Amino acid sequence: MTADHHHPAPADEQPIPYYWQSVDWPKLMVDYPPPPHFARTTGQLSADAMRALQNERFMARVADAWAIPFYAERWRAAGLGPGDIRSLDDIDRIPTFTSDDLKQAIAAAPPFGNHHPIGRDxxxxxxxxxxxxxGTTGMPRMTLFDPIAWEVQAIQVARALYAQGARPGDIIQIPYTTSLANAGWCAYTAAHNWLGCVPATTGSGLVTPTERQIDLARAWGTNVWFARGEYLGRIAEVAAASGFDLKELPTKFIHSYLGPDTEGIVRKRLEEAWGVPIYDNYGSHEVGLISWECQARDHKHISEDTVYCQLVGVDDRQPIAEGGVGNLVVTSLHRSMPPFIRYNLRDLLTLYxxxxxxxxxSSRKLSTFLGRSDEMVKLRGTNVYPLACQNAVVADPRNTGDFLCVAEFRGEGLGRREEMTVRIERRSTDIDAGQLAVDMRHALHRDLGAKVDVEIVEAGSLAPFTRMGGEGKVRRLLDLRK
Incomplete structure (x- = not known):
């Protein structure tokens, strides 16, 4: 037997789908250019050229979707047949769907749902x-990622980080846990695979305490952070309490998610504490980083070769022109596993x-995130969104910035009505809770256009409800109406 003799594989041995062989990498880089190529290629396309590229990819995704029960059944019920959608001009004929429909799809064909092109077998x-x-309520929505979905998602983030100032050799600290939620994974894969940066996956404050996060950043020379605005504020508080000035870190910039910071209050306070620019970004679990701020900070660029964006009315789901406010509806242009076509995220934004x-x-752009329409509370004829409380709460230095809106029904019969109480943390027991409550009621009434009750609570008491400093998105609504 010679040294290079190969034994034949057993007949029942299944081939291993090696990841490195699963993608045509040069083609992927041409189709979805990572930095720095993006700004020189796809990022230079005219509106007409971009529309043509989007149309080609949209039609490919429509063809994928007709083979999937979730789409085929819904589209036929809407009167559509294969061949009826001939271009992107026909997209409004396709019915939208929401995360509630995805939950039903999973319930109909557990555990992966009938919206995926494959099953467990x-x-x-x-x-x-x-x-x-x-998973802010109930079982989290599961989504399968194939290599294209995974890598393009990372390229989206890499484009943002590069435009904001990341370069090879930078150390990017990522205080998100690399878990079932994919924000931390997006940052890690972008840094490691597509930027030549060094990811430091420290995890959330539950995994690596905030004090330790600061210690590690000081020891390693972290110069870029990828973190939510709420947690950046927590780091600033801990640093101040220990007497450490965050400006002593070699930070170049921070990639963040600031939520409905419409007046720039959160950004201003964080930049004062950290001494560096903070860039706001917007994305979703299923389709990745939809839009990102560049150094010009003039709204957010949409990665238009990967996602097509529309706005629809909250109630009637009818198209809303650019410049208006409505629910964002997205169509992923790169995902086949699974497709996402006319997915109503129920996030309120403006499209430019x-x-x-x-x-x-060159691109279309999105505004600051304005709130979630599915968390609306109707108070005496006025639509109130819990996230709209953020500006008033964070603007008052007597508050920690953490708050929770509690919605409930009060009264019986014809007198039954929706009410909302905003629980707000005060920084210390030395602060007059009564006066703070009065002031916050006035401030919230001004911002919301409706009166709400205010309950002042002690610092740290809301964390079990809001998940501040923990895993996943911070919760702002406790809905007792259901």
Whole structure:
């Protein structure tokens, strides 16, 4: 027997789908250019050229969707047949769907749902990864990622980080846990695979205490952070309490998610504490980083070669023109595992026309995140969104910034009505709770256009409800109406 003799594989041995062989990497980089190529190629396309590219990818995704029960059944029920959607101009004929429909799809065909093109018996043919939504209520939504979905998601983040100032060799500290939620994974894969940066996956404050996060950043020379605005505030508080000035860190910038910071209050306070620019970004579990701020900070660029964005009315779901406010409806242009076509995220935003930015990139843009329409509370005829409380709460230095809106029904019969109490943490027991409550009621009435009750609570008491400093998205609504 010679040294190079190969034994034949057993007949029942299944081939291993090696990840490194699962993608045509040069083609992927041409189709979805990572930095720095993006700004020189796809990022330079005119509105018409981008529309043509989107149309080609949209039609490919429509073809994928007709083979999937979730879409085929819904589209036929809406009067559509194969061949009826001939271009992106027909997209409004396709019915939208929401996360509630995805939950029903999973319930109808557990555990993976009938919205995926494959089932459990098909696993092992190509590399797959299971990720979920934040799971703020009930079982989190599960989504399968194939290599294309996984890597393009990372390229989206890499584009943002590069535009904001990340370069090879930077150490990016990521205080998200690399868990079923994919935000931490997006940052890690972007840094490691597509930027030549060094990811430091420290995890949330539950995994690596905030004091230790600061110690590690000081020891390693962390110069970029990828973190939520709420947690950046927590780091600033802990640093101040220990007498450490965050400006002593070699931080260049921070990639963050600031929520409905419409008046820039959160950004201003964080930049004062950290002494560096903080860039706001927006994305979702299923379709990745939809939009990101460049250094011009003039709204957020949409990665238009990966996602097509529309706005629809909250109630009637009818199209809303650019410049208006409505629910964001997204169509992923790169995902086949699974497709996401006309997915109503129920996030309120404004969409701006295609234009060339001061940074040189041409794209449509999105506004600051304005709130979630599915968390609306109707108070005496006024629609109130819990996240709209943020500006008033964080603007008052007597508050920690953590708050929780409690919605409930009060009264019986014809007198039954919706009410909302905003629980707000005061910084210390030395602060007059009565006066703070009065002031916050006035401030919230001004911002919300409706009166709400206010309950002042002690610092740290809301964390078990809001998950401040923990895993996943911070919760702002405790809905007792259900």
């Amino acid at each position: 098909d696993f092992g043919v190509l590399p797959l990864k299971i990720q979920t939504s934040g 026309p295609h234009a060339t930015c001061a940074c040189g990139v």
